[in-house]
Amino acid sequence: MKITRYWPVLLPLALGLTAGLVLNLTQMSNPVLYLRADLGTVLFLAGLAFSTILSLILLVRRQLHQIEETITHEAAQDRRRFINLLDHELKNPLTAIMAGLANLSADQHSPALTSVETQVQRLSRLVADLRKLSDLETRPLELSRVDLAEMLQDLQQLARDRAGADRTIILSLPQAPWPLPEIITDRDLLFLAIHNVIDNAVKFTSPGDTIEIRASEDGRTITLEVADTGPGIPPEEVNQVWGELYRGQNARGIPGSGLGLALVQGILKRLDGRASIRSQTGKGTVISLNIPAGGVVTEQ
Amino acid sequence: MQPPSYKVLLVDDEDAILENLRAFLERSGFQVFTAPNGHQALNAIRQSRPDVVIMDVLMPVLDGREALRQLRAEANWTPVILLTQIGESTERAMALEEGADDYLNKPFNPHELVARIKAVLRRARRDAPPLSAAWQLHAGELTLDRRGKRVHLGGQLLTLTPKAFALLEYLITHPDEIISRERLLDAVWGWEYPTGTRAVDTRIAELRAALGDDAADPDYIETLPGQGYRFLPEVRAAG
Incomplete structure (x- = not known):
């Protein structure tokens, strides 16, 4: 650990202690000193001492923070490596299974076989999501001018097709004094991110619920929100939803890979944006995506 | 059999x-x-x-x-x-x-x-390289230079996004073949997209606009409803 670099700080203390002990324990002369100083000097020395202590504290704190960051970064990298490996190691067996199943289903039809086929499709989807997640890190961004309003209308239609008529899906876009500006971004990635958020809302709501897709801008940031009147997420889980392969309590029995929102967060990071969530159990959930109105800036 | x-x-x-x-x-x-x-x-x-x-x-x-x-x-x-x-x-x-x-x-x-x-x-043409091995492809007025990633139409350089270029490259190397949107997604995007057909349709529209191709009476890219797309003109390889 880097903290060992600061051991020398303790050296004067150790020396003083040793000298004191030696003087006290041996018969050497140990005279009593009466120090005299004016108030100005005392104040100056006290200030110096506090400053030294304070700078030491700050230094140690910064060091600890750096260590913490390194650990988090390494953990994230380890997780990515693991996911890449998983993706890789799943592909070959899945290829063999899909070929084997195609052989079997050419000869016979049975509910058991259909069930296995469904499960294999689920696994393929998981592999596809894992691939997206690892692809996201290295894939070069393809920036172009994007009409957000048009994209959101497409997404609303897609959600309606998927959810059917039993959920109300509202899209609210600013009109006055001006509509949403066009932005420069990676269309496919942003589409995927918003799609995943809406898809999540569709998945976790029931017939009769409402999903609201809304957009606003304040000149610097464009905020896209997907709000639903679903069951909400318990407070202790709400910040874990961005984790890879995370599946909440409410997600039991709902198909999904647990990678949808991890992808959203990964995409928003690449697009210089931010994703956040608010939720209340029994009331519903709002996921907000903030993207710079000027579009992506950090890309090469 | x-x-x-x-x-x-x-x-x-x-x-x-x-x-x-x-x-x-x-x-x-x-x-x-x-x-x-x-x-x-x-x-x-x-x-x-x-x-x-x-x-x-x-x-x-x-x-x-x-x-x-x-x-x-x-x-x-x-x-x-x-x-x-x-x-x-x-x-x-x-x-x-x-x-x-x-x-x-x-x-x-x-x-x-x-x-x-x-x-x-x-x-396949057994004794000749496949279209996909050629650096330059000609189809009608269109010339696609794969090394330089450039497309000319009647001598005019076209400006295409990288994705539209990749899509055109795939279509032109698979002429006269009905290619489903799903296949194009897998081949060009490499992801199984939830957005499905729309991402492809957007890029096809971009390509058509650049090629000045009329979707109702196409010279280059034909839409086959419910099936996908087909690159129409005959393709020659050069270089």
Whole structure:
């Protein structure tokens, strides 16, 4: 650990202690000193001492923070490596299974076989999501001018097709004094991110619920929100939803890979944006995506 | 059974894949033999002259890409379909640059593989390089320069986004073939997109606008409702 670099700080203390002990324990002369100083000097020395202590504290704190960051970064990298490996190691067996199943289903039809086929499709989807997640890190961004309003209308239609008529899906876009500006971004990635958020809302709501897709801008940031009147997420889980392969309590029995929102967060990071969530159990959930109105800036 | 039965060489280092795919391909009417790596595949190609080779990329001894490079260096134009491992666009681009006729991302639906094999066999010209091995392609007024990633229409340089270029490149190397949107997504985007058809349609619209092509009466890209797209003009390879 880097903290060992600061051991020398303790050296004067150790020396003083040793000298004191030696003087006290041996018969050497140990005279009593009466120090005299004016108030100005005392104040100056006290200030110096506090400053030294304070700078030491700050230094140690910064060091600890750096260590913490390194650990988090390494953990994230380890997780990515693991996911890449998983993706890789799943592909070959899945290829063999899909070929084997195609052989079997050419000869016979049975509910058991259909069930296995469904499960294999689920696994393929998981592999596809894992691939997206690892692809996201290295894939070069393809920036172009994007009409957000048009994209959101497409997404609303897609959600309606998927959810059917039993959920109300509202899209609210600013009109006055001006509509949403066009932005420069990676269309496919942003589409995927918003799609995943809406898809999540569709998945976790029931017939009769409402999903609201809304957009606003304040000149610097464009905020896209997907709000639903679903069951909400318990407070202790709400910040874990961005984790890879995370599946909440409410997600039991709902198909999904647990990678949808991890992808959203990964995409928003690449697009210089931010994703956040608010939720209340029994009331519903709002996921907000903030993207710079000027579009992506950090890309090469 | 379809006489005459085509000879397929299947190359992969995983026995389970070889066995299951062999059974499926035989069932589909092909005559199948196998090899476990690129080195043995090259020997098998020289000896038994298969009609088409299905080859994995990541293999021990000699990987699929290197085997393909050696094969093409011998001016052997046996059609090759590469089974790419990584969803990255670079890997797909490389597959085409090395002279593969087509590629599929693992895992894939075996029916899709059979469709690919049939399409490749239809296109194949045994003694000439495949379109996908050519650096320059001509179709009507259109010239596509793959090395420089440039497209000219009647001598005018077109400005295309990288994705639209990749899409055009795939279409032009698979002329007169009905290509589903799903296939285009897998081949050009490399992701199984939830947005499905729309991402493709947007780019096709972009291409059509650049080519000045009328969707109702197309010269270049035809829409087949419910099926996909087809690149219409005859394509010639040069360089």
